[in-house]
Amino acid sequence: MVVSKSWTMVKHFAGAPKPEDFKLIEKELPPLQEGEILLESVFLSVDPYMRPYSRRIMKEGDVMIGSQVARIIESKNSAFAVGGYYVGNCGWTTHFISNGKGLHPLLSEWPGSLPRSLALGTVGMPGVTAYFGLLEICNPKEGDVVLVNSAAGAVGSVVGQIAKIKGCKVVGSAGSDDKIQYLKEIGFDEAFNYKTVSSLEEALKKASPEGYDCYFENVGGKFADAALPQMKDFGRIAVCGAISMYNDAVPPSGPYIQPTLLFKQLRMEGFLVTRWSDKYQEGQKQLLKWVLEGKVKYHEHITKGFENMPAGFIGMLSGENTGKAIIQV
Secondary structure: OOOEEEEEEEOOOOOOOOOOEEEEEEEEEEEOOOOOEEEEEEEOOOOHHHHHHHHOOOOOOEEOOOOOOEEEEOOOOOOOOOOOOEEEEEOOOEEEEEEOOOOOOOOOOOOOOOOOHHOOOOOOOOHHHHHHHHHHHOOOOOOOOEEEEOOOOOOOHHHHHHHHHHOOOEEEEEEHHHHHHHHOOOOOOOEOOOOOOHHOOOOOOOOHHOOEEEEOOOOOHHHHHHHHHEEEEEEEEEOOHHHOOOOOOOOOOOOOOOHHHOOOOOOOEEHHHHHHHHHHHHHHHHHHHHHHHHOOOOEEEEOOOHHHHHHHEEEEEHHOOEEEEEEEE
């Protein structure tokens, strides 16, 4: 018998998640039936979306939501060979049984030299989010000025690099001097530490006195209050996330955005990456090509040990990671 370990959510988070909000459970998995496969997680993802979605789709006691790169260790399904690697969305668990539905193989072009964990990051959901969110919603043109916050994260770092490929000037904001250095290394034209500047408004004006054509929003809150008035007329804003607000027990009040949207004739649109599920692999293939060409660089913040998943999740929400936060089993 194989024993599977899983992290469950003891209770819905009140404010920032805490270690006592999680519980580790174990259970024996039954023998495989015909048509089933047994997989062992190798890398697991922790992402900002888990915080708001835990409230929306989970019950207390459920296994935490999330995806992983997993390896087949037993198969009674001729379509799935032992040793194959797949991306699944089976939660925070070490082993699971599947009939194969919902599992996605790594791209056939995937070279052995590239970490498989990238299928959870730059060449996975975060990268594809950056790809379609920027190109389809912001629709950047050569010479545009693109603003990205949470720019050293899994999504923002890819957004900035794609914008550079498209010939844009890119301004990024992040929360530590080390992250600012990383942004400069991967090609951002301007970057500032939002935690240490005396004024967000002045930092944004200094980075781009002419304003911004595109704004890729990952943070929300006070950052958005400062950024929206500095958009150029007919600017485009892609709302990917609002991580600064996820732990708020009471929604904060802020400036009303309608006058700015109206008089600057801005286009502001929220999106979920699932909108492009029919083109998902197209985005992955282009991202993989750019990575292999050296046009898109990546950085992974890897926490080792399945027992450290809650700590990795909590740390990611507080900004400990540069690039994609990954748990290696």
